Amino acid sequence: QKEVEQDPGPLSVPEGAIVSLNCTYSNSAFQYFMWYRQYSRKGPELLMYTYSSGNKEDGRFTAQVDKSSKYISLFIRDSQPSDSATYLCAMMAASGSRLTFGEGTQLTVNP
Amino acid sequence: DAGVTQSPTHLIKTRGQQVTLRCSPKSGHDTVSWYQQALGQGPQFIFQYYEEEERQRGNFPDRFSGHQFPNYSSELNVNALLLGDSALYLCASSFGIGYEQYFGPGTRLTVT
Numbered sequence: 001q002k003e004v005e006q007d008p009g010p011l012s013v014p015e016g017a018i019v020s021l022n023c024t025y026s027n028s029a030f031q032y033f034m035w036y037r038q039y040s041r042k043g044p045e046l047l048m049y050t051y052s053s054g055n056k057e058d059g060r061f062t063a064q065v066d067k068s069s070k071y072i073s074l075f076i077r078d079s080q081p082s083d084s085a086t087y088l089c090a091m092m093a094a095s096g097s098r099l100t101f102g103e104g105t106q107l108t109v110n111p
Numbered sequence: 112d113a114g115v116t117q118s119p120t121h122l123i124k125t126r127g128q129q130v131t132l133r134c135s136p137k138s139g140h141d142t143v144s145w146y147q148q149a150l151g152q153g154p155q156f157i158f159q160y161y162e163e164e165e166r167q168r169g170n171f172p173d174r175f176s177g178h179q180f181p182n183y184s185s186e187l188n189v190n191a192l193l194l195g196d197s198a199l200y201l202c203a204s205s206f207g208i209g210y211e212q213y214f215g216p217g218t219r220l221t222v223t
Binding site: 102104 | 153
Protein backbone atom coordinates (compact mmCIF):
# COMPACT_ATOMS: atom_id res chain seq x y z
CA GLN A 1 0.00 0.00 0.00
CA LYS A 2 1.28 3.45 -0.91
CA GLU A 3 1.81 5.92 1.94
CA VAL A 4 -0.06 8.62 -0.02
CA GLU A 5 -3.00 7.93 -2.34
CA GLN A 6 -4.25 10.49 -4.84
CA ASP A 7 -6.86 10.05 -7.55
CA PRO A 8 -4.94 10.56 -10.81
CA GLY A 9 -7.98 11.83 -12.68
CA PRO A 10 -8.01 13.25 -15.28
CA LEU A 11 -10.47 15.86 -14.03
CA SER A 12 -12.16 18.21 -16.52
CA VAL A 13 -14.32 21.15 -15.37
CA PRO A 14 -15.83 24.30 -16.95
CA GLU A 15 -14.35 27.70 -16.20
CA GLY A 16 -15.71 29.14 -12.94
CA ALA A 17 -16.32 25.76 -11.32
CA ILE A 18 -15.23 24.85 -7.82
CA VAL A 19 -12.60 22.12 -7.92
CA SER A 20 -11.95 19.65 -5.12
CA LEU A 21 -8.70 17.67 -5.06
CA ASN A 22 -8.03 15.06 -2.40
CA CYS A 23 -5.39 12.80 -0.90
CA THR A 24 -5.43 10.14 1.78
CA TYR A 25 -2.43 8.89 3.70
CA SER A 26 -1.50 6.07 6.03
CA ASN A 27 1.57 7.36 7.91
CA SER A 28 0.54 8.95 11.22
CA ALA A 29 3.96 10.64 11.46
CA PHE A 30 3.07 13.13 8.72
CA GLN A 31 2.67 16.60 10.23
CA TYR A 32 3.27 18.95 7.29
CA PHE A 33 1.03 18.96 4.24
CA MET A 34 1.71 20.69 0.94
CA TRP A 35 0.08 21.17 -2.41
CA TYR A 36 2.19 21.67 -5.51
CA ARG A 37 1.11 22.65 -9.03
CA GLN A 38 3.08 21.28 -11.96
CA TYR A 39 2.67 22.46 -15.52
CA SER A 40 3.69 20.11 -18.30
CA ARG A 41 7.44 19.52 -18.44
CA LYS A 42 8.10 21.98 -15.59
CA GLY A 43 9.14 21.63 -11.95
CA PRO A 44 6.49 21.58 -9.19
CA GLU A 45 5.47 24.97 -7.77
CA LEU A 46 4.59 25.22 -4.07
CA LEU A 47 0.98 26.46 -3.70
CA MET A 48 -0.03 25.86 -0.10
CA TYR A 49 1.66 24.64 3.06
CA THR A 50 -0.23 23.58 6.21
CA TYR A 51 0.90 22.29 9.57
CA SER A 52 -1.26 19.67 11.30
CA SER A 53 -5.09 19.86 11.12
CA GLY A 54 -7.14 22.85 10.02
CA ASN A 55 -7.82 25.13 7.09
CA LYS A 56 -5.68 27.64 5.26
CA GLU A 57 -6.88 30.06 2.61
CA ASP A 58 -4.87 31.93 -0.02
CA GLY A 59 -6.88 33.78 -2.62
CA ARG A 60 -8.93 31.29 -4.63
CA PHE A 61 -7.20 28.32 -2.95
CA THR A 62 -8.20 26.64 0.33
CA ALA A 63 -6.31 23.74 1.88
CA GLN A 64 -7.92 21.50 4.48
CA VAL A 65 -6.29 18.86 6.67
CA ASP A 66 -8.20 16.29 8.73
CA LYS A 67 -5.60 14.25 10.61
CA SER A 68 -8.21 12.11 12.36
CA SER A 69 -9.34 10.81 8.96
CA LYS A 70 -5.87 11.06 7.36
CA TYR A 71 -7.42 13.11 4.56
CA ILE A 72 -6.37 16.37 2.94
CA SER A 73 -8.10 18.52 0.33
CA LEU A 74 -7.39 21.46 -1.92
CA PHE A 75 -10.31 23.57 -3.13
CA ILE A 76 -10.01 25.95 -6.08
CA ARG A 77 -12.78 28.54 -6.40
CA ASP A 78 -13.68 30.29 -9.67
CA SER A 79 -11.34 28.01 -11.59
CA GLN A 80 -9.54 29.50 -14.61
CA PRO A 81 -8.04 27.89 -17.73
CA SER A 82 -4.63 28.90 -16.34
CA ASP A 83 -5.28 26.50 -13.44
CA SER A 84 -4.99 23.58 -15.89
CA ALA A 85 -2.06 21.56 -14.57
CA THR A 86 -1.20 18.51 -12.48
CA TYR A 87 -1.74 18.99 -8.76
CA LEU A 88 0.46 17.04 -6.38
CA CYS A 89 -0.12 16.57 -2.68
CA ALA A 90 2.98 16.06 -0.54
CA MET A 91 3.60 15.30 3.10
CA MET A 92 6.46 15.39 5.58
CA ALA A 93 7.05 14.05 9.07
CA ALA A 94 8.06 16.40 11.89
CA SER A 95 11.64 15.17 11.61
CA GLY A 96 11.75 16.84 8.22
CA SER A 97 13.83 16.15 5.13
CA ARG A 98 11.84 13.99 2.75
CA LEU A 99 8.60 14.88 0.98
CA THR A 100 6.31 11.96 0.15
CA PHE A 101 4.15 12.73 -2.87
CA GLY A 102 0.90 11.45 -4.27
CA GLU A 103 0.95 10.55 -7.96
CA GLY A 104 -0.81 13.77 -8.95
CA THR A 105 -4.24 14.73 -10.34
CA GLN A 106 -4.38 16.13 -13.87
CA LEU A 107 -6.86 19.05 -14.03
CA THR A 108 -8.21 20.73 -17.16
CA VAL A 109 -10.35 23.86 -16.89
CA ASN A 110 -12.28 24.45 -20.10
CA PRO A 111 -13.09 28.03 -21.24
CA ASP B 112 16.05 36.88 -6.73
CA ALA B 113 16.99 33.76 -8.68
CA GLY B 114 15.08 30.62 -7.91
CA VAL B 115 16.43 27.09 -8.04
CA THR B 116 18.40 26.45 -11.21
CA GLN B 117 19.38 23.11 -12.74
CA SER B 118 21.62 22.07 -15.59
CA PRO B 119 21.50 20.67 -18.14
CA THR B 120 17.86 20.90 -19.24
CA HIS B 121 17.94 17.71 -21.27
CA LEU B 122 20.39 14.85 -21.50
CA ILE B 123 20.56 11.67 -23.57
CA LYS B 124 22.85 8.88 -22.40
CA THR B 125 23.49 5.25 -23.30
CA ARG B 126 23.04 2.31 -20.93
CA GLY B 127 26.09 1.78 -18.75
CA GLN B 128 27.27 5.36 -18.95
CA GLN B 129 27.58 7.80 -16.05
CA VAL B 130 25.84 11.17 -15.70
CA THR B 131 26.23 14.26 -13.48
CA LEU B 132 23.38 16.70 -12.89
CA ARG B 133 23.83 20.08 -11.21
CA CYS B 134 21.70 22.29 -8.98
CA SER B 135 22.04 25.77 -7.53
CA PRO B 136 19.66 26.51 -4.64
CA LYS B 137 17.45 29.53 -4.17
CA SER B 138 19.23 32.47 -2.56
CA GLY B 139 19.29 32.10 1.23
CA HIS B 140 18.72 28.33 1.16
CA ASP B 141 21.30 25.90 2.50
CA THR B 142 19.64 22.49 1.96
CA VAL B 143 19.27 20.60 -1.31
CA SER B 144 17.07 17.58 -1.95
CA TRP B 145 16.95 15.47 -5.10
CA TYR B 146 13.88 13.69 -6.48
CA GLN B 147 13.23 11.40 -9.43
CA GLN B 148 9.91 11.77 -11.27
CA ALA B 149 8.91 9.08 -13.74
CA LEU B 150 6.31 9.97 -16.38
CA GLY B 151 2.83 10.16 -14.86
CA GLN B 152 4.10 9.65 -11.30
CA GLY B 153 4.81 11.84 -8.30
CA PRO B 154 8.42 12.68 -7.43
CA GLN B 155 10.34 10.09 -5.42
CA PHE B 156 12.89 11.24 -2.82
CA ILE B 157 16.49 10.27 -3.61
CA PHE B 158 18.49 12.07 -0.88
CA GLN B 159 19.04 15.37 0.90
CA TYR B 160 22.24 17.32 1.53
CA TYR B 161 22.82 19.74 4.39
CA GLU B 162 26.17 21.15 5.53
CA GLU B 163 27.87 19.17 2.75
CA GLU B 164 26.66 15.84 4.16
CA GLU B 165 23.95 13.43 3.10
CA ARG B 166 21.29 13.82 5.80
CA GLN B 167 18.70 11.32 4.59
CA ARG B 168 18.40 8.87 1.75
CA GLY B 169 15.45 7.30 -0.02
CA ASN B 170 15.15 3.83 -1.47
CA PHE B 171 17.66 4.23 -4.28
CA PRO B 172 20.71 2.04 -5.02
CA ASP B 173 24.29 3.11 -4.42
CA ARG B 174 24.59 3.93 -8.12
CA PHE B 175 22.99 7.22 -7.11
CA SER B 176 25.39 9.48 -5.24
CA GLY B 177 25.65 13.16 -4.56
CA HIS B 178 27.70 15.99 -3.29
CA GLN B 179 27.12 19.43 -1.83
CA PHE B 180 29.66 22.21 -2.18
CA PRO B 181 30.51 24.99 0.30
CA ASN B 182 28.36 27.43 -1.71
CA TYR B 183 25.38 25.03 -1.15
CA SER B 184 25.16 23.96 -4.78
CA SER B 185 24.86 20.25 -5.38
CA GLU B 186 25.50 17.47 -7.87
CA LEU B 187 23.69 14.21 -8.47
CA ASN B 188 25.74 11.41 -10.02
CA VAL B 189 24.28 8.23 -11.47
CA ASN B 190 26.59 5.39 -12.50
CA ALA B 191 25.95 2.39 -14.74
CA LEU B 192 22.79 3.91 -16.22
CA LEU B 193 19.79 1.66 -16.81
CA LEU B 194 16.85 2.24 -19.12
CA GLY B 195 14.69 2.62 -16.00
CA ASP B 196 16.71 5.65 -14.92
CA SER B 197 14.99 7.68 -17.64
CA ALA B 198 13.03 10.34 -15.77
CA LEU B 199 12.79 13.99 -14.79
CA TYR B 200 15.32 14.71 -12.04
CA LEU B 201 14.24 17.49 -9.75
CA CYS B 202 16.27 19.48 -7.28
CA ALA B 203 14.54 21.25 -4.39
CA SER B 204 16.07 23.75 -2.02
CA SER B 205 15.05 24.84 1.47
CA PHE B 206 16.39 26.47 4.58
CA GLY B 207 17.42 24.20 7.43
CA ILE B 208 15.31 21.13 8.01
CA GLY B 209 13.29 21.86 4.86
CA TYR B 210 9.57 22.11 5.51
CA GLU B 211 9.10 24.41 2.51
CA GLN B 212 10.91 22.99 -0.46
CA TYR B 213 11.12 24.93 -3.72
CA PHE B 214 11.78 23.02 -6.92
CA GLY B 215 13.86 23.77 -9.97
CA PRO B 216 12.71 23.11 -13.54
CA GLY B 217 14.34 19.68 -13.60
CA THR B 218 16.71 17.81 -15.89
CA ARG B 219 15.09 15.36 -18.27
CA LEU B 220 17.34 12.31 -18.62
CA THR B 221 16.76 9.80 -21.40
CA VAL B 222 18.72 6.53 -21.33
CA THR B 223 18.81 4.60 -24.62
